[in-house]
Amino acid sequence: MSERNTKQKSVILKCLQEKSGDHMTADDITDYLKKKKMPVAKATVYRYLARLEESGLVKKYIISEQQPACYQYLGGSEPCLSHFHLMCQVCGQIEHFENDNLQKMFGDIKTNEGFFIDGRKTVFYGTCRNCTGD
Amino acid sequence: MSERNTKQKSVILKCLQEKSGDHMTADDITDYLKKKKMPVAKATVYRYLARLEESGLVKKYIISEQQPACYQYLGGSEPCLSHFHLMCQVCGQIEHFENDNLQKMFGDIKTNEGFFIDGRKTVFYGTCRNCTGD
DNA sequence: ATTGGTGCAAAGCTTTTGCAGTAGC
DNA sequence: GCTACTGCAAAAGCTTTGCACCAAT
Numbered sequence: 503m504s505e506r507n508t509k510q511k512s513v514i515l516k517c518l519q520e521k522s523g524d525h526m527t528a529d530d531i532t533d534y535l536k537k538k539k540m541p542v543a544k545a546t547v548y549r550y551l552a553r554l555e556e557s558g559l560v561k562k563y564i565i566s567e568q569q570p571a572c573y574q575y576l577g578g579s580e581p582c583l584s585h586f587h588l589m590c591q592v593c594g595q596i597e598h599f600e601n602d603n604l605q606k607m608f609g610d611i612k613t614n615e616g617f618f619i620d621g622r623k624t625v626f627y628g629t630c631r632n633c634t635g636d
Numbered sequence: 637m638s639e640r641n642t643k644q645k646s647v648i649l650k651c652l653q654e655k656s657g658d659h660m661t662a663d664d665i666t667d668y669l670k671k672k673k674m675p676v677a678k679a680t681v682y683r684y685l686a687r688l689e690e691s692g693l694v695k696k697y698i699i700s701e702q703q704p705a706c707y708q709y710l711g712g713s714e715p716c717l718s719h720f721h722l723m724c725q726v727c728g729q730i731e732h733f734e735n736d737n738l739q740k741m742f743g744d745i746k747t748n749e750g751f752f753i754d755g756r757k758t759v760f761y762g763t764c765r766n767c768t769g770d
Numbered sequence: 771a772t773t774g775g776t777g778c779a780a781a782g783c784t785t786t787t788g789c790a791g792t793a794g795c
Numbered sequence: 796g797c798t799a800c801t802g803c804a805a806a807a808g809c810t811t812t813g814c815a816c817c818a819a820t
Contacts, residue, residue, distance in 0.1 A: 506794050506799055543802045548785060564701045570784060571701055588751050599749050607741050615733050616765030617722050623761035631750030640774055640819050677777045682810060704809060
């Protein structure tokens with residue numbers, strides 16, 4: 503009937519909260535909890551993540567195909583509109599950055615093209631600082 | 637050594653040119669060619685699509701996870717730096733638009749963050765005009 | 771005659787699901 | 796004592812890969 507509190511949910515949520523700044527895959531969470539001697543089955547992780555996403559507490563990012571999805575704890579707070587994701591096509595590293603102007607730019611595009619760009623769903627592809635060098 | 641011309645490649649490319657105005661999945665292509673009595677193995681379709689994407693003739697879109705990727709014929713036209721791709725997450729429609737300011741914005745990001753964004757590889761996700769209405 | 775391309779089936783990957791057992795309430 | 800939740804393994808679904816054969820050059 504109502505949602506039950508379990509140890510598994512508790513440790514999954516705590517894991518997300520502690521490493522909230524970064525993204526984590528379901529595997530990351532599973533591995534982390536195993537190392538901390540609080541193992542949780544991967545199926546359970548996926549099931550709970552789906553719930554957390556539905557409730558809005560956690561955001562799911564599909565970085566690229568054939569690569570595990572990334573999850574990020576948002577908490578009850580408003581999702582940050584000026585937070586963006588960069589994926590380096592050379593080294594595969596995922597970076598984040600904040601940029602208010604880009605969000606404004608998207609506002610203009612909404613006005614001009616009628617298309618609302620969700621910066622949180624969009625991943626920018628390119629080459630990172632380290633890989634640009636040569 | 638050099639690339640060989642085969643019937644399979646020919647019909648796959650023709651199919652993309654004629655029918656991928658929106659976008660097609662590998663399955664769409666396979667099914668279409670089977671109906672046209674020119675069956676091509678799915679593995680061959682995937683292999684050739686990967687090449688076409690690499691060469692820039694075809695663009696690959698990941699609409700959402702756990703859903704087949706979509707491919708679209710772009711042609712051999714010169715890559716335009718101010719040409720961008722939008723994918724509506726509601727209806728799946730792919731739109732294009734031109735915007736010089738956005739490209740400039742990417743230049744600023746390169747300066748500030750050191751990350752070079754490839755606008756041609758990046759797909760913007762959001763909600764299109766038709767689907768915004770509710 | 772080389773050797774790149776194809777077809778088939780099996781494997782690879784992430785994610786989902788079925789089911790029996792477990793543990794909140 | 797209900798019944799939601801968990802763990803395990805198997806299934807699902809898209810894509811890739813190994814391998815033997817075929818066909819383009």
